[in-house]
Amino acid sequence: MGSEADLIWMSNRLGYGLTSNEFSVLQNEDLSEFMGKRIDPSKYGLEVPSGPFENIEDLIPTDRDSDDFQRLRRIASLKLLDLWLDEMRLTSDPLLEWMTFFWHDHFAVSGRVVKSMTAHVNHLRLLRTHARGNYSTMLREVTTDPGMLIFLDGASNTAEKPNENFGRELLELYSLGIGNYSESDVQAASTALTGWRISDGMAKFRPRLHDDTPQTLLGVKGVHDVDTVIEAVINHEALPGFISRKLSNAVLGNDISDEIVNEFASVFSNNDLQIIPLIEAIVDKGLSMGKRTQIIRSPVSWLINAEKITDVELGAERRARALSEMNMIPGRPPNVGGFPETENYLSASSTAARFSAAITIASDTSKDSPALQAASSANWDDLAHYFGYPDGFNQPTVTSLQELWNTSPMHQRGRICLAIALASPDFMVI
Secondary structure: OOOHHHHHHHHHHOOOOOOHHHHHHHOOOOHHHHHHHHHOHHHHOOOOOOOOOOOOHHHOOOOOOOOOHHHHHHHHHHHHHHHHHHHHHHOOOHHHHHHHHHHHHHHOOOOOOOOOHHHHHHHHHHHHHOOOOEHHHHHHHHHOOHHHHHHOOHHHOOOOOOOOHHHHHHHHOOOOOOOOOOHHHHHHHHHHOOOEEEEOOEEEEOHHHOOOOOEEEOOEEEEOOHHHHHHHHHOOOHHHHHHHHHHHHHHHOOOOOHHHHHHHHHHHHHOOOEHHHHHHHHHHHHHHOOOOOOOEOOHHHHHHHHHHHHOOOOOHHHHHHHHHHOOOOOOOOOOOOOOOOHHHHHOHHHHHHHHHHHHHHHHHOOOOOHHHHHHHOOOHHHHHHHOOOOOOOOHHHHHHHHHHHHHOOOOOHHHHHHHHHHHOOHHHEO
């Protein structure tokens, strides 16, 4: 195995951390094999887990006229969130869940807008299916996905009254970025994408609602339907760099040079927009760096890591409340641009919510927990080790923990110190 730092870095950047047992097991594994299994498990004959969205149809209420409909819908929504968070925490394929959430942020279809839970769940299934597959295929599927058609008004985009919402976001957020297209490109894409409707929960193409007039999109003539729109977009020179920048920012941080991102883009382009080679290139670069940029945890990352360290599972209601107070509910990104940058989660309100959740988790931690035992005995090196910091906490954190341990009631000081460690700046950074 490589250094402990490499193992921890990969586990946090391409997943949601490790339990102490997982860390002990993985320390004996070859780093390159670990990386290979994490990125492309099928190559090693490992089974891809079925995932959290496969068997929930029976939970989704369908009788909108029922007096219980809203209550049952809320119960189903909470259950879906709980299943998703459980999968992030317990999965044998962490990268798959990490990538699914990454694309969920990228495409940002929100349950606040898509009221059909079935459409929303099917959208998440689609993202998971293509999470580390081919970006061209995923983009094509997303374009006529019922959830996306609802979210960005594609289902009301007609020849008589073109709607530009999806056409604009397709170019700005999903493929090229600002500065790489014109307003006429937005109009051309939107016109070529007219005619899609949703019937019985399925996307249906209605030729009579479609404007089949050939358009010029991104310099490509003759664009007139979904397939020619996607072909024009994926062949644009800006797409590989735009997607490479977004994924490398998520894994390596925001200060990677344009030169390095261009290297990633070349890999992505030369492999026909297959996602796995791009991930491999980004991870290889991260492992070779002498100094890695630190990244602030998102609330979802923080919560799942905190549960894994303490072996506590808060349950649907408390998870939802904690993430809501920290302003990051999976399935409900706040706008079309996705969730805020992680720096936003250092706000006063998010910090207060994190402290509150940390106290709840520490209170629920079993007295047999190695992390709680380390906190109770003021063994800060061991506690840092369980947290994934083999070099220990920063000195200000150690000083604060020791002062709290010295001044807290004996029967409470372990849990108090564990809560403070969970809410500390050290644990907010990966």
